[in-house]
Amino acid sequence: MDFAFPDWRPADPPSRHRQDLLLMDADRHSVLVRQAEEHEDFVLLAEPGPSANAYFEQPRTLAVHVVKFPETMTFSIDWHSAPTPALTVAWLLDRGADENQFRVDVGPEDAPADVTSAQIEERVRRSGSRYTVVEYDDSDPVRSWVLLHDRESAAAARPYLLQLRTELARGGFRLREGSFPDPQSAQQWLEAPGGQPLPPPVLPDPVVSARPAFSRAQAARNPMPAGARTAGPPEATKPTATTADAPSRRPRGQR
DSSP states (O other): OOOOOTTOEESSHHHHHHHHHHHHTTTTOEEEEEEEOSSEEEEEEEEOOOSSOTTTOOOEEEEEEEEEETTTTEEEEEEEOOSSHHHHHHHHHHTTOOGGGGOOOSSTTOSBSSHHHHHHHHHHHTOTTSEEEEEEEOOSSSEEEEEEEEOOGGGTTSOEEEEEEEEOTTSSEEEEEEEESSHHHHHHHHHOTTOOOOOOOOOSSSOOOOOOOOOHHHHHHSOOOTTSOOSSSOOOOOOOOOTTSOOEEOOTTOO
16 A cells, blocks of 8 residues: 555644655555545555564554545544554454454464454454553564453453463464453463463453444544534544554563
């Protein structure tokens, strides 16, 4: 996808900065899915991850949301990257992307290997803003993990969800998860020898539907009442995490 957008100009400095970086890295990214609306684009990009084991290597994903404002011939760009494709897609769905269009496996061998893994993946994809990434480690090409904070009130006693992903030699991946009362408890489990079983996850239901936020493009398409302020695009949402302020990632070689 070409992010040059001739005849359009960025609506704000963050959008200009993101456009510059997307254009500069155009050769690194490949488009996995694009949902194009009249004045809005939802895009899932992939780029190669760090070279480790070519068989298990999975590309990193980047979600991009573009909204155009015809009345001012400007556009905004927001983006988000997460440790797993399901979390990245969840960000797009939360902004109004069509869930059916973003049912995509990131790599040729990248699919849940069993029912439990598929249920976890589906719940995360449809979780909206339920989870916040606390820390993750994907330096091992076979086994990676991500620690999430669960905002659901039903998980208040053990709100930290540790998800383990194992790449299988026969293809696909296995997901397992467990809940902890605090990040320190999750780290102690990761560092404990002997492979203790994960504590059971605290989940209110198997699948939580996302509640998409009202799209800025939808707001732009709906006429404003007489006398309302119309200069410029609607107020931008709070900037999301980028590579500069992403959640903590464990250095290679640390457990």
